[in-house]
Amino acid sequence: xxxxxxxxxxxxxxxxxxxxxxxxxxxxxxxxxxxxxxxxxxxxxxxxxxxxxxxxxxxxxxxxxxxxxxxxxxxxxxxxxxxxxxxxxxxxxxxxxxxxxxxxxxxxxxxxxxxxxxxxxxxxxxxxxxxxxxxxxxxxxxxxxxxxxxxxxxxxxxxxxxxxxxxxxxxxxxxxxxxxxxxxxxxxxxxxxxxxxxxxxxxxxxxxxxxxxxxxxxxxxxxxxxxxxxxxxxxxxxxxxxxxxxxxxxxxxxxxxxxxxxxxxxxxxxxxxxxxxxxxxxxxxxxxxxxxxxxxxxxxxxxxxxxxxxxxxxxxxxxxxxxxxxxxxxxxxxxxxxxxxxxxxxxxxxxxxxxxxxxxxxxxxxxxxxxxxxxxxxxxxxxxxxxxxxxxxxxxxxxxxxxxxxxxxxxxxxxxxxxxxxxxxxxxxxxxxxxxxxxxxxxxxxxxxxxxxxxxxxxxxxxxxxxxxxxxxxxxxxxxxxxxxxxx
Amino acid sequence: xxxxxxxxxxxxxxxxxxxxxxxxxxxxxxxxxxxxxxxxxxxxxxxxxxxxxxxxxxxxxxxxxxxxxxxxxxxxxxxxxxxxxxxxxxxxxxxxxxxxxxxxxxxxxxxxxxxxxxxxxxxxxxxxxxxxxxxx
Numbered sequence: 130x131x132x133x134x135x136x137x138x139x140x141x142x143x144x145x146x147x148x149x150x151x152x153x154x155x156x157x158x159x160x161x162x163x164x165x166x167x168x169x170x171x172x173x174x175x176x177x178x179x180x181x182x183x184x185x186x187x188x189x190x191x192x193x194x195x196x197x198x199x200x201x202x203x204x205x206x207x208x209x210x211x212x213x214x215x216x217x218x219x220x221x222x223x224x225x226x227x228x229x230x231x232x233x234x235x236x237x238x239x240x241x242x243x244x245x246x247x248x249x250x251x252x253x254x255x256x257x258x259x260x261x262x263x264x265x266x267x268x269x270x271x272x273x274x275x276x277x278x279x280x281x282x283x284x285x286x287x288x289x290x291x292x293x294x295x296x297x298x299x300x301x302x303x304x305x306x307x308x309x310x311x312x313x314x315x316x317x318x319x320x321x322x323x324x325x326x327x328x329x330x331x332x333x334x335x336x337x338x339x340x341x342x343x344x345x346x347x348x349x350x351x352x353x354x355x356x357x358x359x360x361x362x363x364x365x366x367x368x369x370x371x372x373x374x375x376x377x378x379x380x381x382x383x384x385x386x387x388x389x390x391x392x393x394x395x396x397x398x399x400x401x402x403x404x405x406x407x408x409x410x411x412x413x414x415x416x417x418x419x420x421x422x423x424x425x426x427x428x429x430x431x432x433x434x435x436x437x438x439x440x441x442x443x444x445x446x447x448x449x450x451x452x453x454x455x456x457x458x459x460x461x462x463x464x465x466x467x468x469x470x471x472x473x474x475x476x477x478x479x480x481x482x483x484x485x486x487x488x489x490x491x492x493x494x495x496x497x498x499x500x501x502x503x504x505x506x507x508x509x510x511x512x513x514x515x516x517x518x519x520x521x522x523x524x525x526x527x528x529x530x531x532x533x534x535x536x537x538x539x540x541x542x543x544x545x546x547x548x549x550x551x552x553x554x555x556x557x558x559x560x561x562x563x564x565x566x567x568x569x570x571x572x573x574x575x576x577x578x579x580x581x582x583x584x585x586x587x588x589x590x591x592x593x594x595x596x597x598x599x600x601x602x603x604x605x606x607x608x609x610x611x612x613x614x615x616x617x
Numbered sequence: 618x619x620x621x622x623x624x625x626x627x628x629x630x631x632x633x634x635x636x637x638x639x640x641x642x643x644x645x646x647x648x649x650x651x652x653x654x655x656x657x658x659x660x661x662x663x664x665x666x667x668x669x670x671x672x673x674x675x676x677x678x679x680x681x682x683x684x685x686x687x688x689x690x691x692x693x694x695x696x697x698x699x700x701x702x703x704x705x706x707x708x709x710x711x712x713x714x715x716x717x718x719x720x721x722x723x724x725x726x727x728x729x730x731x732x733x734x735x736x737x738x739x740x741x742x743x744x745x746x747x748x749x750x751x752x753x
Contacts, residue, residue: 204721215688215728219681219735335712343713345706349699349720385740392732399725406721410713531678607670610677612743 134443135276138450143291145310146458172386176393178305179377181312181455182463183210183394184401185261186268187511189315189456192402194425195509196409197416200347202357203409206512207402209361211395213368218391221369223384224530224609232470233375233522240529242599243537249544251475253521254372255491256548257514258468261371262461262495263502264510268426269457270499275427276450285499288454292462293492296469297485305380311459312397318452319404322433322445326411329437335414342414356574360512363576367515370522373463376470383613408432429453465491513555520547520579524587530609532588533602539591547583551575666750673746677739684735691727696720 188210195203230236233254238247266285273284335342345351368374381387412419412428415436419428430453433445469487477483524543528535554575571578599605699705705716 201717201720204717208724211725212688212692212728215732216685218732219684223739339709339712339714343717345703345714348706348714349696349716350701350703350706352696352700388736388739392729392736395729395732399729402725403722410717410721414712531674603667603670606674607667610674611670612747 131443131446132277134447135273135450138447139273139277139287139454142314142451142454142458143287146291146455147295172381172390172393174305174309175377175380175390176397177312178308179374179390179394180397180401181308181310181315181459182373182377183371183398183460184312184315184456185460185511186265186453186456188402188405189319189453190268190271190426190429191509191511192405193408193412193429194427196406197412197420197428198422198425200344200351200413201349202347202351202353204406205357205360206364207398207406209364209515210368211398211402212361213365214391214395214398216365217369217374218388218395220527221375221530222378222387222391225375225526226378226381226387227384227609227611227613228605229608231376231379232467232474233370233372233526234471234475237525237529237540240599240602240605241535241537241540242601243540246525246537246540248475249541250522250525251471253544253548254471255468257370257518257522258372258464258471258491259495259498260517261373261511261514262464262492263499264514265457265461265464266496266499267510269454271426272430272450272453272457275430276446282500285496288457288461289492289496291458292465293489295458296462296465297488308459308463311455314455315452315459316397316401316404318448318455319401319408319429322429322449323404323407323411325437325441325445326433327407330411330415333415333436337414337417339414342417343410353570355577356570359570359574359577362580363512363516363519363574366519366523366576366580367517369526370518371515372467372471372522373460376467377463385612405429411436461492513551516574516576516579517548517551517555519576520551520583523580524584528584528587528591530606532591533606534591534595534598535587536591536594536597536599538594538597539587539589542590543583543587546586547579550579550582554579669746669749672749673742676742676745680735680738680742684731684738688728688731692724695723695727699723 188207192203192207195206225236228236228239230239234247234250237250238244266288269284269288270281271284273279273287274281277283378387378390381390408429411432412425416428416432419425419431429449430446433449434442436442437445465488468491469484472487472491473480473483477487521544524547525535525540528543529540554572557572699716699719702716705719706714708715710718
């Protein structure tokens with residue numbers, strides 16, 4: 130692959146992102162602007178921005194790689210990533226918008242009238258944000274290594290630095306513009322190469338005959354029931370708790386707009402995920418040699434150059450590199466905005482200057498972690514973050530919105546249980562898989578048991594603690610669920 | 618969110634009660650008010666109001682759960698059907714087995730359909746609440 134193409138694409142995306150970021154800076158002035166763009170973003174913009182923020186390295190590179198590697202079971206990842214927004218629509222979107230809080234800790238504190246709950250939620254939001262940024266940086270490292278031949282760390286450092294600068298300079302309004310732009314860039318960057326491949330592959334003989342490229346054992350018939358169900362629980366419910374997604378809902382003007390935005394997101398994601406899925410299918414037929422754990426994630430970057438000859442191949446490669454880079458930039462900056470928002474409000478007094486300091490801090494830590502850990506498959510490591518979120522923030526959020534009986538102690542107990550269980554599953558996974566292979570699926574996909582246990586603990590502790598139900602519960606719930614113009 | 622014994626505070630019991638049939642929110646509000654003996658028309662308007670609010674929350678939750686269950690059941694049925702028909706593994710469309718294509722692209726339309734139906738029904742619930750609150 131020609132390194133000049135890699136450099137050009139990466140520099141172009143970085144420049145455009147920074148320019149749009151600074152353009153946004155001229156409009157954003159007050160603290161409220163900084164955090165939630167003054168709630169004046171129309172649904173299409175907002176939905177594009179949510180899509181832009183959400184489609185990460187796992188979506189852009191990881192899904193195609195995993196389909197190549199493991200077959201049709203990987204198709205559950207994009208299904209879950211998308212259907213998570215259905216759950217968000219059904220249970221969270223409108224009430225959360227009406228809560229009027231900026232961040233998840235704001236929400237839990239207002240709902241449960243407890244500073245302790247706020248602190249616990251803040252810690253979880255920060256941990257989840259950091260965990261989620263790490264695979265983005267590793268994806269950037271992979272992209273830079275494959276496309277330019279530079280050492281891996283250059284990619285991680287470049288993405289981290291850019292994100293910190295753009296976020297600290299512009300805040301959320303800037304990020305809304307950047308994110309919306311990034312969604313359409315990512316869609317074009319993966320759709321155009323797929324269309325080109327569709328046109329070209331008619332004339333090329335596949336490396337493998339169809340029956341070998343798509344064996345029935347790797348197909349839908351080889352469904353592993355426990356793993357699939359558990360993955361779906363993690364992805365569907367994990368989406369509800371992702372901090373960078375939730376913060377977006379505060380930028381809708383009212384509850385019905387929040388619902389409309391969510392439906393548009395669902396449509397945008399459904400369109401987008403058709404393309405990585407097709408890429409994966411192409412990979413199985415035309416690039417079976419990449420089907421090993423180290424190379425599979427690079428499939429999207431490598432395939433256009435292999436199948437499309439000459440200048441067109443170079444241009445398509447530049448496009449996918451740009452799209453991949455946009456994916457790392459946008460997801461990381463969305464996460465940094467929400468993590469920095471939490472850090473600055475809780476530790477640094479909520480000032481604009483505090484937000485800037487927090488933005489730098491919250492890119493530095495994941496960068497360190499990315500250096501210290503071995504990169505695993507992108508889709509898989511993001512899946513684990515979803516499982517962690519589903520077992521920690523999701524029960525509190527759902528019960529807080531729909532159940533009067535939730536108390537502060539119940540919430541803390543549930544979050545702690547979820548964190549300990551999923552943390553143990555993630556950290557202990559390597560030990561168990563070697564010593565007790567029978568438990569492998571149970572540990573690798575913990576959501577099916579960790580989420581129900583966390584919900585159960587939350588409910589039981591809340592019931593035992595019934596007398597301490599917050600006094601304002603009924604008023605707060607009314608505010609969450611009443612249509613806007615009927616509020617007292 | 619689990620099935621609770623009747624010792625629960627009243628609002629929770631209704632949430633998981635067997636009356637999962639569709640548009641039953643409207644009659645339930647006045648009945649409940651009467652049953653508690655708390656909200657005759659001469660009482661403070663706040664009480665009636667709060668009964669309406671709880672009724673709205675219940676009907677929205679019921680709607681959400683019905684939609685979620687509907688999506689889960691149709692998806693499971695669809696996927697099991699795809700997995701159990703071996704002919705779909707043999708039928709190649711453009712070199713790819715039909716079963717792979719169905720799994721890869723078939724679930725998204727289901728999700729979008731449920732989402733659109735939900736948004737309409739949720740807005741209807743809110744409109745119903747409004748008309749109740751204004752009737753008063």
